Amino acid sequence: MDYIVSARKYRPSTFVSVVGQQNITTTLKNAIIGSQLAHAYLFCGPRGVGKTTCARIFAKTINCSNITDEHEACNECESCISFNENRSYNIHELDGASNNSVEDIRSLIDKVRVPPQIGTYSVYIIDEVHMLSQAAFNAFLKTLEEPPKHAIFILATTEKHKILPTILSRCQIYDFNRITIEDAVGHLKYVAKSESAEIEEEGLTVIAQKADGAMRDALSIFDQIIAFSGKSVSYQQVIDNLNVLDYDFYFRLIDACLQENTSDVLLLFDEILKRGFDAHHFISGLNSHIRDVLVCKDPATIQLLDVGTKTKERYGEQANKCDVNFLMDALEIVNACDLQYRVAKNKRLHVEFSLLKVARILTEKK
16 A cells, blocks of 8 residues: 555645744755854754754755755765665664663664765764653763763754753754744645645635644644545535534624624524533634634734635625624623632623623623
């Protein structure tokens, strides 16, 4: 079976193909151009944003014997070929979670003394480095401070606060960003095109939102959707598969509140519960929805919306119907409902009462 998941198949192999980390890739390229390589780097940030990928690309590029005019690895020299075929003796990857003892670090220190057979540098990539024990960190300190000239360490972690200050002070620290919705959607479009799949932009936006800033998660969800729906995917299929509450419910609810139609408000909430959605999840989503409508009241802040083009237009239309005071009062009521939800004895009644209060805002103002 030759199937490869998208997160591996479309893993970036050059600096330019890394998604959403241009400031870091530019800095690393400039360090290579100016021959200003540090002996230790610390890459930190959320999961799935490209820390280990950037470490591999950097390690591959500094050992390339024929770097291109764009300052990328050539993929033709012996060092690049051996790296691409997973047989490079220059680049060593260590999992800090399963190799976290003093003995593991001492074994690594013994290997560091051996110069590379091909290329200039021996690069040691230690993933999840925060998992090393206190004793292992201490054993590592001297080598990290004064390694041999041919050795470069790249440490990667999702939990920078767990790393000893003495380790941090010996490294150049790079903080990776969460991937923005826009960057994630752009990359998903490229992957969909490469896979000859058609998926609506609104659906890609939902996938990117669900991934919460992790490109790897977005690609995993993308694979799941393709497996569920085939090569042609609609927005409705995406939200059905991911069990996401459709924007349409929120738009209809606010419209009903503007018309002071309390019956429709209660029936809509009942329909949401019957579809299996959690009431607290719904209230949290309504909070975000009212905030997004409020953002659309000013053309200058519409860019703050992380939604597709069609949905953005719909937000604009609803913003035109709503008075700012109505939105502020609604936001205050729904936010209070969210905060008090956990202590409410009758949670359904708690939410329903809050929704009825929102539906009566305009009446109370008269």
